[in-house]
Amino acid sequence: MPEIEKTTYQDTLAYAKQADAADPLARFRDMFNIPKDAQGNNLIYLCGNSLGLQPKKAKEYVAQELSNWADIAVEGHFKAAIPWTTYHEVMREPMAAIVGAKPEEVVLMNTLSTNLHLMMVSFYRPTAKRYKILIESDAFPSDSYAVKSQIKEKGYDPQEGLILWQPREGEHLNRFEDLEALMAEHGEEIALVMVGNSNYYTGQKYPIKEITQLGHRYGCKVGFDLAHGVGNIDADLHYNGPDFAVWCTYKYLNSGPGAIGGCFVHERHANDKDIPRFTGWWGHKMESRFNMRVDFDPIPGAEGWQLSNPPILSMAPIRASLEIFAEAGFKNIRAKSKKITGYLEYLINQLNDERISILTPENPEERGCQLSIQVKNADRSMHDGFMQAGIICDWREPDVIRVAPAPLYNSYEDVYEMTQRLKQLLANI
Known part of the structure; x- marks a missing residue:
């Protein structure tokens, strides 16, 4: 399948699903335990910059x-x-x-x-x-x-x-x-x-x-x-x-x-x-x-x-x-990292909200998968809102949310859903 290029990014769930279908690393997601909520639904985990998810084989080993x-x-x-x-x-x-x-x-x-x-x-x-x-x-x-x-x-x-x-x-x-x-x-x-x-x-x-x-x-x-x-x-x-x-x-x-x-x-x-x-x-x-x-x-x-x-x-x-x-190959991991973080950056910019700024460099060669999102006049309640919305990310004082789509287990749909919920949270502050 063709590679997903930055110029083709779209702010739609259909696009995110298409990108996941074209992702050669998508199968590795099933090799990790994804955290779930009380109803057994997968949480959106974007906190691998603090603690990575557990490989399923870890318990066996x-x-x-x-x-x-x-x-x-x-x-x-x-x-x-x-x-x-x-x-x-x-x-x-x-x-x-x-x-x-x-x-x-x-x-x-x-x-x-x-x-x-x-x-x-x-x-x-x-x-x-x-x-x-x-x-x-x-x-x-x-x-x-x-x-x-x-x-x-x-x-x-x-x-x-x-x-x-x-x-x-x-x-x-x-x-x-x-x-x-x-x-x-x-x-x-x-x-x-x-x-x-x-x-x-x-x-x-x-x-x-x-x-x-x-x-x-x-x-x-x-x-x-x-x-x-x-x-x-x-x-x-x-x-x-x-x-x-x-x-x-x-x-x-x-x-x-x-x-x-x-x-x-x-x-x-x-x-x-x-x-x-x-x-x-x-x-x-x-x-x-x-x-x-x-x-x-x-x-x-x-x-x-x-x-x-x-x-x-x-x-x-x-x-x-x-x-x-x-098995995945680090060059392949890094290639997906650039694409999925680029998609996250695109979606955040699509919000067109003057309260939002990205501290992380725009050049993919000057960053990894993490984006540090600054939210003007926000406090820790913004992070609490993410948690209540089923998104696990990371808060750093005074006003920064750190989001890190890890290419081995995060999907483009994860990124899309995160920005949709961010949009809802912004509407309430």
Whole structure:
């Protein structure tokens, strides 16, 4: 069937149904559990930017490991169908494909903020002259807390050691030329550039390659938080070349609340045994790991930053989700993302309501699937109205609704129905 192009968008239910019929990824929706209301009707779930839906196979895979634990106990480390000792290795290649890395550059371990701290132990190495960290001004709070605590732990004042890349007065989005100006002014003082690749509030996607090249030009290490980017945008980490990246897996990667995180370390650091790091025995080479009386000998690549044996029950759901990603193909996922978010943008603009504005960049290359919709004079009651209307989305103070049509389980009809209900809500305020 022909592709759905932006120029053919129509504000009709018939068009939305036609688009779903032409969607090559439509069949993947049935692989997820869709939340229902009290009457058993599907809710419209547009909140994958906060928590992705549960893959149906997740329960099966968790149950499988619970059975292994019950039936063979400690022997599961070596005798389970997927031995627990190497369980994380099964997910290395599909995870690498999503973030655009080599398999040895990625590892699933810990949680996002823990991984960020571990990476800063290695890549934030301040000196008297170069001790500052640059982040975006509206970074997610956990990133801000982490970098401030690292600066303080190294003996510096976070008020002086933190440089903020921020929008111009009256604007919501960050401009790359302003980052260039900051680097020109402070580049020799900056030890680490650490940016959240896709901003949680506006949905703006920052250019990984250009930021990395800019930071490296001034001798800085460069890292990214992909919490809102992984599974959502083309990160191409190996090609774009940052020193490290970290992410969670419970948003677009659908691995469950508070699930395990992920980490990328570029291959140029793979064999550097002298790089400072916090160490644990699971980062030790497998060949001698269980010889408990040898000095630490790190696994080359990202796995060398592991601390502890992986939490198998937490890893089982992400295994289920990554299988779906691998079957669908990330290029196909990204292609649908651009189309379905473009359709959402079109429908919102069709409302022609001066109270509505979209904070997220219009250019599909500068965003993922999320649109941040600002509603003038609205308050949280607007979000409550969505919930009462059977739409699960996300509210951010003071007046922004974040809507994220996830291409693996959201439909064009979901998007159409959401905007129809938005129209009704606007009529009542």
